[in-house]
Amino acid sequence: MNAHVLDPTTWTDVGAVTDIPLRGARRVPSPRGAVAIFRTGDGEVFALRDACPHKGGPLSQGIVHGRAVACPLHNWSIDLATGEPMGADRGKGCAPVIALQVREGRLLLGEA
Amino acid sequence: MSAPAKQRLVVIGNGMAGCRAVQEVLKRDPDRYEIAIFGAEPRVNYDRIMLSPVLAGEKAFADIVINDEAWYRDNGIALHTGRAALAIDRQTRVVRAEGGLEVGYDRLLLAVGSDPIRLPLPGADLAGVVTFRDLDDVEAMVAAAARPGARAVVIGGGLLGIEAAYGLVRRGMAATVVHLMDVLMERQLDASASFLLADALAARGVETVLDAQSEEIVGEDGRVAGLRLKDGRVLPCDLLVMAVGIRPNTALAKAAGLDVARGVVVDDGMVTSDPSILAVGECVEHRGQCYGLVAPIWEMCRAVGGTLTDQDAAYAGSVLSTRLKVSGVDVFSAGKFSGGEGCEDIVFRDAGRGVYKRVVLEAGRVAGAVLFGDAADGAWYFDLMRSGADVADIRETLIFGQSVTEGLRGLDPSAAVAAMADQTEVCGCNGVCKGAITGAIVSQGLMTLEDVRAVTKASASCGSCTPLVEKLLKLTLGESFQAQTGPKPVCGCTHRGHDETRQRIVAEGLKSIPAVMQALEWTTADGCASCRPALNYYLLCAWPGDYRDDRQSRFINERAHANIQKDGTFSVVPRMWGGMTSAAELRAIADVVDKFEIPAVKVTGGQRIDLLGVQKDDLPAVWADLNAAGMVSGHAYAKGLRTVKTCVGSDWCRFGTQDSTGLGIRLEKFMWGSWTPAKVKLGVSGCPRNCAEATCKDIGVVCVDSGYEIHIGGAAGLHIQGTELLTKVATEEEAVWTVCAVTQFYRENAWYLERIYKWMPRIGLGAIRAEVEDPERRRALHDRFAYSQRFSRIDPWAERVAGRDSHEFNPLSRRLEFAPV
Ligand code: SRM
Ligand SMILES: Cc1cc2nc3c(=O)[nH]c(=O)nc-3n(C[C@H](O)[C@H](O)[C@H](O)COP(=O)(O)OP(=O)(O)OC[C@H]3O[C@@H](n4cnc5c(N)ncnc54)[C@H](O)[C@@H]3O)c2cc1C
Ligand code: SF4
Ligand code: FES
Numbered sequence: 001m002n003a004h005v006l007d008p009t010t011w012t013d014v015g016a017v018t019d020i021p022l023r024g025a026r027r028v029p030s031p032r033g034a035v036a037i038f039r040t041g042d043g044e045v046f047a048l049r050d051a052c053p054h055k056g057g058p059l060s061q062g063i064v065h066g067r068a069v070a071c072p073l074h075n076w077s078i079d080l081a082t083g084e085p086m087g088a089d090r091g092k093g094c095a096p097v098i099a100l101q102v103r104e105g106r107l108l109l110g111e112a
Numbered sequence: 113m114s115a116p117a118k119q120r121l122v123v124i125g126n127g128m129a130g131c132r133a134v135q136e137v138l139k140r141d142p143d144r145y146e147i148a149i150f151g152a153e154p155r156v157n158y159d160r161i162m163l164s165p166v167l168a169g170e171k172a173f174a175d176i177v178i179n180d181e182a183w184y185r186d187n188g189i190a191l192h193t194g195r196a197a198l199a200i201d202r203q204t205r206v207v208r209a210e211g212g213l214e215v216g217y218d219r220l221l222l223a224v225g226s227d228p229i230r231l232p233l234p235g236a237d238l239a240g241v242v243t244f245r246d247l248d249d250v251e252a253m254v255a256a257a258a259r260p261g262a263r264a265v266v267i268g269g270g271l272l273g274i275e276a277a278y279g280l281v282r283r284g285m286a287a288t289v290v291h292l293m294d295v296l297m298e299r300q301l302d303a304s305a306s307f308l309l310a311d312a313l314a315a316r317g318v319e320t321v322l323d324a325q326s327e328e329i330v331g332e333d334g335r336v337a338g339l340r341l342k343d344g345r346v347l348p349c350d351l352l353v354m355a356v357g358i359r360p361n362t363a364l365a366k367a368a369g370l371d372v373a374r375g376v377v378v379d380d381g382m383v384t385s386d387p388s389i390l391a392v393g394e395c396v397e398h399r400g401q402c403y404g405l406v407a408p409i410w411e412m413c414r415a416v417g418g419t420l421t422d423q424d425a426a427y428a429g430s431v432l433s434t435r436l437k438v439s440g441v442d443v444f445s446a447g448k449f450s451g452g453e454g455c456e457d458i459v460f461r462d463a464g465r466g467v468y469k470r471v472v473l474e475a476g477r478v479a480g481a482v483l484f485g486d487a488a489d490g491a492w493y494f495d496l497m498r499s500g501a502d503v504a505d506i507r508e509t510l511i512f513g514q515s516v517t518e519g520l521r522g523l524d525p526s527a528a529v530a531a532m533a534d535q536t537e538v539c540g541c542n543g544v545c546k547g548a549i550t551g552a553i554v555s556q557g558l559m560t561l562e563d564v565r566a567v568t569k570a571s572a573s574c575g576s577c578t579p580l581v582e583k584l585l586k587l588t589l590g591e592s593f594q595a596q597t598g599p600k601p602v603c604g605c606t607h608r609g610h611d612e613t614r615q616r617i618v619a620e621g622l623k624s625i626p627a628v629m630q631a632l633e634w635t636t637a638d639g640c641a642s643c644r645p646a647l648n649y650y651l652l653c654a655w656p657g658d659y660r661d662d663r664q665s666r667f668i669n670e671r672a673h674a675n676i677q678k679d680g681t682f683s684v685v686p687r688m689w690g691g692m693t694s695a696a697e698l699r700a701i702a703d704v705v706d707k708f709e710i711p712a713v714k715v716t717g718g719q720r721i722d723l724l725g726v727q728k729d730d731l732p733a734v735w736a737d738l739n740a741a742g743m744v745s746g747h748a749y750a751k752g753l754r755t756v757k758t759c760v761g762s763d764w765c766r767f768g769t770q771d772s773t774g775l776g777i778r779l780e781k782f783m784w785g786s787w788t789p790a791k792v793k794l795g796v797s798g799c800p801r802n803c804a805e806a807t808c809k810d811i812g813v814v815c816v817d818s819g820y821e822i823h824i825g826g827a828a829g830l831h832i833q834g835t836e837l838l839t840k841v842a843t844e845e846e847a848v849w850t851v852c853a854v855t856q857f858y859r860e861n862a863w864y865l866e867r868i869y870k871w872m873p874r875i876g877l878g879a880i881r882a883e884v885e886d887p888e889r890r891r892a893l894h895d896r897f898a899y900s901q902r903f904s905r906i907d908p909w910a911e912r913v914a915g916r917d918s919h920e921f922n923p924l925s926r927r928l929e930f931a932p933v
Contacts, residue, residue, distance in 0.1 A: 012930070022664065024664050028932075043293070061668040065638065066638065067455075072676050
């Protein structure tokens with residue numbers, strides 16, 4: 001589960017874990033840009049703002065592999081747990097982590 | 113002096129936890145309590161986990177009794193079997209049970225376990241629908257299995273469901289496990305282990321249906337007759353077992369006013385919100401956690417024994433491990449099995465023995481393990497995990513297990529390798545010991561990894577021991593050793609090259625990505641963004657019509673059937689066969705542009721029209737309108753056939769020798785939809801003036817008076833490269849055959865992402881010419897291409913318009929009102 005800085009006070013149900021294919025992602029639109037929720041092959045889920053730290057590519061459209069997603073625009077690998085680029089691009093910004101909880105198979109997004 | 117009056121301890125629940133807790137009390141202070149136990153089941157205490165072997169007929173009930181009647185008698189325990197406790201009066205400290213029996217207590221222990229969950233499906237109350245929890249359930253299942261030809265469906269692909277199905281098969285039934293997820297035992301296993309498990313179960317007669325949602329239990333005369341799935345399939349059955357999970361039994365506690373969350377809430381001493389009442393086992397919730405395995409229950413029982421005898425006792429929660437009890441199928445899982453930041457995955461596969469091992473390290477310590485096929489080291493990894501031992505110094509040999517690693521601890525990696533005994537096995541696949549390798553290096557003067565592989569076979573199979581063999585070379589040869597490379601591996605997940613991978617997919621009949629990863633001993637658990645698309649293509653090419661495309665292994669453009677743009681919108685390029693269009697098509701395009709306010713329309717370099725800046729959610733609607741005007745996907749996004757550029761040819765041009773436009777259209781109509789290693793572009797020019805630029809395409813046809821020249825290997829992108837002449841044929845028929853044959857040869861032979869202009873020099877123009885100039889080989893290639901096209905010439909847009917993969921195009925939820933943090 002994501003580590004988050006802020007402790008949200010309210011949680012909103014956005015769907016079931018199984019609505020996201022394994023090794024896939026879905027988008028949730030919001031006033032400050034979309035959120036990408038990922039589900040790994042091992043069934044873990046993560047939420048990041050849907051914007052690559054490189055040039056804002058929509059990470060929700062990338063290939064999920066291991067615990068990372070390959071950005072669809074220029075193939076940076078982004079760590080799903082931290083939103084940070086991995087490998088050679090480490091340290092070049094990050095996609096903010098969004099508070100996410102799973103309760104009884106439902107996905108809850110946090111609001112501060 | 114008379115003995116002080118004993119305190120009264122009443123235990124509700126004569127199961128695994130209740131009796132073990134009593135044993136823990138007796139062990140510490142046998143004379144302290146006068147003990148009474150209520151059990152709802154009409155029998156003495158038995159080992160519930162062994163119900164699986166009882167079901168399978170591998171054990172009898174008598175073999176699994178833990179405490180027989182003598183035990184209760186000898187310890188002066190009053191056992192009330194077949195009597196459920198009905199209420200607890202905390203004021204008067206009395207338990208009331210069935211039959212009006214009332215017993216007073218000083219301390220009360222709740223050990224009522226949990227109830228199996230019954231899905232509220234229509235038909236759930238039919239006869240023949242059972243759960244798997246106690247001996248009565250087992251007896252009902254055994255009775256159902258006794259009818260000849262009886263079939264069972266088990267809902268739930270967790271440990272319990274699998275053991276139920278296996279047991280039923282052993283009893284002579286046909287059994288199918290239906291699982292909601294696409295991974296069996298998904299809490300314990302990853303996809304690779306699940307794949308192997310499904311295979312092993314199939315070999316034992318247990319069928320598995322994954323990714324299947326149950327909708328209705330179909331009945332006949334009040335008895336179960338089948339299970340209907342959401343996709344409409346009906347699985348006929350005479351017995352339906354629900355093994356979908358458990359719910360802690362909290363009714364008694366709740367009615368008595370104790371704190372209850374998911375389970376009965378207890379502190380570290382296992383005491384509930386009432387200091388005179390304790391609880392233990394599956395019915396409790398401790399530090400927010402409920403458990404469904406016995407190991408934590410044994411730990412809880414120790415704390416109960418301590419608390420009830422006034423000794424210091426604290427339960428601090430448990431780390432879990434799981435083993436599956438299916439004969440001959442070795443499965444172990446513990447802790448986390450997915451990597452992450454600071455995590456390192458060590459994966460070992462041995463295809464020969466059907467072994468898969470994955471150990472996850474976090475900050476230099478074991479954080480979890482999944483073992484399949486050889487779980488002997490499960491306990492060892494589990495110990496390392498629980499003790500939090502630093503394993504940096506045994507990292508190199510950790511995956512080979514305890515016997516290899518033991519004794520090397522504390523040495524630096526090279527010293528550890530040096531210190532390994534000569535008879536220690538280095539290569540598990542081929543059974544080669546260290547001594548054999550170092551011996552061969554010295555006696556035969558081996559210098560390279562390849563030499564060692566050739567002579568000793570060490571590291572020649574899965575390659576997991578390659579680092580170890582390289583260390584041995586370095587140690588033995590000193591400075592003169594230089595690491596060597598074999599054929600270019602597909603990616604960092606494997607040592608195998610593309611050719612070997614492709615050949616073995618065909619030769620060994622591998623039909624899924626996990627099957628390839630296991631057989632070729634991939635060293636990661638689920639591959640990466642490089643190998644997965646490659647494997648997906650290789651499988652698709654090898655097994656047309658058979659292989660189920662793995663969309664999650666496709667780049668977004670191929671998953672969404674449109675090209676992603678820099679702002680996250682998409683572009684839509686419909687086919688314009690051979691570059692021809694009509695007023696009706698152009699009008700439809702114009703209407704779509706207006707209707708969806710598409711910001712840009714452009715004529716591409718490939719003789720067709722690109723609609724740029726379409727919102728992803730709009731794609732299916734845009735396609736629906738284009739489909740309605742007869743247009744289909746142009747696959748401008750595909751590693752597949754793209755455009756067929758033509759010139760006007762003999763129809764109009766004063767120099768045209770043949771109908772180049774007609775041939776181009778014919779080729780495009782036959783070849784569209786095909787997937788290829790990299791994109792394929794065609795051009796057909798009506799004469800050597802070559803207005804269709806056929807000689808810088810992947811395959812180009814140049815019409816001449818005497819027939820058709822077929823050229824291949826051109827490019828005009830990153831590299832400008834003219835084609836080479838492949839062959840010349842006399843008729844249009846032959847031109848089509850040849851183009852299809854060369855395409856198929858390329859499809860079956862090239863490496864993923866290798867365009868024809870790179871493939872051709874690698875394997876040689878002569879080799880390709882030999883294929884297409886031999887009439888029989890040409891025919892066979894053409895026929896294989898034609899066969900594959902039967903499954904590919906399907907408009908992906910129309911399929912999506914009809915609703916396929918709709919989750920790809922719809923956001924997960926409506927737009928949020930707030931900005932999540
Ligand atoms: C749209 C188009 C440009 C245009 O406005 O005309 C175009 C657009 C793109 N080309 Fe192209 N190429 C287009 C014709 C060409 C041509 C000309 C041709 O086909 O006659 C070439 C040179 C011929 C060739 O392929 O050798 C061409 C050589 C490339 C290359 C270099 C390939 C190479 O192996 O050297 C790339 C990069 C790649 O594929 O890795 C590329 C990649 C791309 C991509 C897919 C870049 C990307 O990955 O997103 C562009 C996608 C834009 C989009 O969303 O539609 N495009 N591209 C043309 C679409 C043709 C069509 O109708 O399908
Ligand atoms: C088929 C099967 C296989 C399993 N395999 C494994 C395995 O391989 N490994 C593993 O770790 N775990 C396994 N488990 C789980 C394990 O058996 C349980 O975790 C364990 O039995 C729980 O112990 P408990 O005492 O809390 O509950 P139980 O053993 O269920 O005991 C509770 C008892 O309380 C009785 N009871 C309930 N309400 C009342 C009442 N009001 N009055 C009187 N009595 C009442 C019940 O009838 C029951 O006998 C398996 C379970 C099953 C069913
Ligand atoms: S030439 Fe470059 S910028 Fe232009 S479409 Fe092709 S890839 Fe994009
Ligand atoms: S925008 Fe993600 S890699 Fe460039």
